[in-house]
Amino acid sequence: AGDAVRDGRVKIEPEELAPRYFDWIDNMHDWCISRQLWWGHRIPVWYGPAGEVVVVGPDEIAPEGYTQDPDVLDTWFSSALWPFSTLGWPHESADLKKFYPTSVLVTGYDILFFWVARMMMFGLFAMDGVQPFHTIALHGLVRDQFGKKMSKSKGNTVDPIEFMDKYGADALRFTLARGANPGKDQALAEDWVGGSRNFATKLWNATRFAMMNGATTEGELPHVDSLNAIDRWILSRLSETITEVDALLEQYEFARACELMYHFAWDDLCDWYLELSKESFSSGDAASTKRVLGYVLDQLFRLMHPVMPFVTETMWTALTGGESLVIAQWPTARADHVDKKSEKLIAELQEIITDVRRFRNDQGIKTSQKIPARFIAPAHIEEYASAMAFVLRLQLEEITPSAHCEIGNVRVEFDLTGSIDVAAERARLEKDLLTAEKDKQTAEVKLGNQGFMAKAPESVVIEIRERLEKTSADIERLTAQLSKLPSA
Template sequence: MINGATVDGELPPLESLNAIDKWILSRWSQTCSQVTEQLESFEFSRACETMYHFAWDDLCDWYLELSKEAFASGNAAQSQRVLGYVLDQLFRLMHPVMPFITEQLWTVLTGQESLVVAQWPQAQSTHVDKESEALVTQLQEIITEVRRFRNDQGIKTSLKIPGRFVAPAHIAKYASAMAFVVRMELGDITASAKCEAAGVVVEFDLTGSIDVVAERQRLEKDLATATKDKQTAEVKLNNQGFMAKAPENVVVEIRERLEKTTSDIERITAALAGLPQA
C-alpha cells in the first residue's frame, strides 16, 4: 500500500501529530460529514464531487506531496498511521459509488473480509483543527508561488536549486517539507533572486541555473507583446463608436483580454525584477 500506509494500532494522539497530519484529519472529518449529509439528501452528484475533490486535491495533490519528505526520511510512522486511517475511512465512504475498486483496495489495506459488512465512517469533531488548516493554506500559497517563480524563470522542473525560506518559526518548521516538494536545496546561500508569498520571503541562488541574458530577452519580448495587446484592448474599449456597435460578447471578450494582459504585465515585470544581474 502507498508509502507504507497502515491500519495497525490506534491513531496517534492529536497533540503528537504535525500540522500536516492534523490538517488531513481535519479535512477528512469535514468531508465525511458533508458527504454523509449529501447522500442522505439524495444529492448523489454533489456527494461524488465532494469525495473526488478530497481524494484528488486534499489527499493526493497536497497531503502526499507535503509528506514526501517525511516518507523519504524513513521517520514517518505517525504519518503512515494517519494515511492508513484516512484511506480506510475514504474507501468506506466511496464504496456505494465505486464498489469494486474500493472493495479490492480496502481488503488489501485492512486484511478484513469485506467492505459490505464494514461500519460506515463517522466524522470526528475533535479532529477539526482550524489552526492547522490555516497553516497548511500558507504552505500551499508558498509552494504555489515558488512553482510559479520557477516556471517564470524558465528553470527546469527536475533541477534542484539552492535557496532558503525567511519565515516565522511556525512556518520555518516545515521548510524541509516545502523544499522537498519544490526541489529546493536548503542552505546558506548568496541570494540572487527572491519571491514572496503568505508573508514569507523565499530566496534563491540562481547562479548557473539559468541563462540570465537569454531569459531576460525572452521576458522582455513577452512583456512587449503583453503591453501591445493591452493597448489594443484599451483603444477599443475607449472608442465610443466601437462600443456602441460591438456585440456584447465581443465587449466581454475584450475586457477579459485587458484583465489578462494587465495580469501578465505584472507577472512578467515581477519576473524581470527577480532575475539576478548578468
C-alpha cells in the first residue's frame, strides 16, 4: 500500500499530506477488528463445543453444535471492502471490470488512515495487486465562522438545511466550494452564504438584462476582426478564465477556481462589459454585441454549472433553449480569442472611468446628473468616448471647461458652471498634492540611502526611480491646477 503511492500508481492531493499516509502505513500496529455493536458484518468465526475455532466462508455451513462469534467487524474493516465488494466481487462481474479501479476518491484528511489506507490494503490484496483508485483528493473540515470545530456542547453547529431554505442550495454549495482549498479546513459563516446568494442574484439580473436586450446564442459568432475592442476584450477574458479554471480543477483547487469564476462574472462581465456595452444597446447598433453576450453567458453557465447547478441550469435553458446543462459540452478556451491589445485598451478605459467617478464624487455631483464634458485623448481611446460617456453620464459637446482631470495622456474637461464646489475641488487637489509630496520624499530617502542602494535588487531601484519621476510630474501638475482654481 505504501509502494503504490511511492511508485506513482496512486497520487495523494495535496502532496504535503502524503507523509501522514506513510506515517501510518509504514508503522502498523495490531488492529482489533471486533466491535460490540448492534449493526455491522457478523464476524464469520465459529466456536466448537471443545474450543475449536473455524472460519466459515459464504458458501459454507458451520458444523453442528458450533456457535458464531457475537461481535461484528469494525466499521472501517467493512468500509475498506467498498471499492470492490459493491461491484459484485468475488465474481468477475461486468461492473467490477468497468469500474475497478475507479479514478478519484474525494474524502476528508481526518480519515486518511481510518478509511483510505485500509481501502488501499484490502483492494491490493483482494484484486491481485490492483489499487482501488488512481488519485486521493483530500479536503479539510468545515468549521464555524471563527474557525472552531463544531460541537453540540458549544452550540456552534450549523444546519445546512436552514441555510438552503434561507439562501438556496446553490448559495451554500458555492460558499463551500469557494472555501475548499486542498487539505485545508474552512470556516463557514452565514454572511458568506448570503454573499453567494447575492452573487446568484447578480447573475440572474445580468441574464435578464441580456435577454431583454436581445442577447442570443443563435448563428455563428462574429469573427474577432469585425468586433470592437470591448467585445474582443470580454472574449479574451472568457478564454483566459476557462483555461485557468480548467487547470485549477485538474489540481483540485476548487477555491481558486471559484474565485476566478466569481471575479470574471461579477467584475469583468457585470461591472464592466455590460456597462460599457449599454451605449451600443441604446444606439441600436448592437448586433455583434448581442451575439457575443449570448456566447459569453452560455460558456460561463457551463463553466459554473458544477458549483451552482440549479440557477445556471435555469438561466442557460432560458437563454439557449437547450435541453439541459447536464448533457451540454464543457466550455473550451479559444486561443484565437486571446487579445492582449484589447485587454490593455480596456484597462485604460477602466482607469479613466474610475478617476472620473472619483472626481464626480469629490465634487458632490449626483451619479444621475449629466455633465457637459469632452475627452482629449489619443485616437484609440477617443474611439470609445461615447461608451465611457454613457457609463459616466457625461454629455459630450463643445464646452468652455471650468474643471478637468488628467489620467495619463488623457484629459477630461467638464463644464461645471453652477454646479462645481470650488472648496471641494481645492480640498481634493491639496489632498492629492500632499500624497504625491510624501511619495516623492519616501523615494528620495530610499535613493539617498547608500546601504539600501547597495542591497536592493536593480528592479526595485528602477521602480523607485520611476516612482520619483512620476510623483514629481504629479506635483507639478497638481500645483498648476490649484493655481487655476477660482479664489472661491
